[in-house]
Amino acid sequence: MSVLRTLISALCIVGGAVLIAAWAVSSVIVGAVEDGTAVRGMAERALDNPAVRSVMATQITDQTLAALADQGIDIDQQLVRSAIESSLEAAIGTEVFRTAVLAEVDDAHEQFAAALTDSLRAPAPLVLSVDVSDAVNARIDEVGAVGSAIPDVTVPAVDVEVMSADKFETTRDAYGEVEWAQQWGLWAGLALLVVGILVSQRKRWFLAKVFFAVAVICLLFGGMIGLLGPETIVTFIPGGSDGPGATLWRDVLTEEAAPLVMERALWTAGVAFVAAIVVTLVGSILGGRRR
Known part of the structure; x- marks a missing residue:
C-alpha cells in the first residue's frame, strides 16, 4: 500500500x-x-511573400483608381493612369509603405484574436483588412505635377491573407x-x-x-x-x-x-x-x- x-x-x-x-x-x-505581437510577425512574413505583394498591388491600384473616378478624376487619361499605377506598384515594395501597412495591422490585431477564438467561424483563410488610404495618398502626392493636382481619396480597406484556411x-x-x-x-x-x-x-x-x-x-x-x-x-x-x-x-x-x-x-x-x-x-x- x-x-x-x-x-x-x-x-x-x-x-x-x-x-x-x-x-x-x-x-x-x-x-x-x-x-x-503574433499577428504583426505573421503580417511581416506575408509581406515578404512576392505573391502576397502582387495581390495587394493589384487590389490597391484598382481600388484607388475606382475611388479617384468616384471623385471625378479622369483616370482614362493615359498619363494620369500610368503615373498612378506605376507609382503604387513600386510603393508596395518600399519600406515606407511596409511600415504603414504594419502600423495598420497593429491596429487591426483584434481581428486576429477574434477569428482565432470564434467557435462559429467557418473554415477560411485568415485575412486582415487594413486601411491604406494614408499611405496611398502620400504616394500619390509624390507623383510629380500630377500628384499635387489629385485630391486625397478614401481607399476601401485592403485584404491581406496571412494564413491559409488549412493552417489557420x-x-x-x-x-x-x-x-x-x-x-x-x-x-x-x-x-x-x-x-x-x-x-x-x-x-x-x-x-x-x-x-x-x-x-x-x-x-x-x-x-x-x-x-x-x-x-x-x-x-x-x-x-x-x-x-x-x-x-x-x-x-x-x-x-x-x-x-x-x-x-x-x-x-x-x-x-x-x-x-x-x-x-x-x-x-x-x-x-x-x-x-
Missing part, C-alpha cells in the same frame, strides 16, 4: 508540475496573441488547448498537488519536490529554446512536427513569442529552484527541532 501511495504522489507531483509550467508558458503565448484551422485547434492551459492549468496543477500531498507518506519534503520538478521542467524547456533554437521545440510538442501545436508554434509564434517564452520559462525555473531550496532548509530545520 505504501508503494502505491508513493507512486500516486510522484505522479501527482510530475503532473502538477507539468500543468503549472504549461500555465506559465501559455500565459505568454496568449499575451502575444492578444497584444498583437489547425492553429485554432491548438490555440484552444493553449487557452485552456492559460485559464485552468494552474488550478488543475494545484488540484493534482493537493491529491498528491494527501496520499504522500513524507509530507515534509512534498513542496520541495514540487518546486524542484517545476524548476527542472521549465529549465529544460527554456534551455532548449535558448541553446538549440525555437524550431527544436516542435519535436517535443504533442502531435509531432506536423501536429496543431507545432503549426501554432512554427507559423504563428516562433520568431515573436519564442524569446518571451524562453524568458518566462527560465524566470519560473529560477524562482522554483530558490523556493525548493528554501522549503528544503525549512523542512530540515523543523525536522531537526522535532528530534
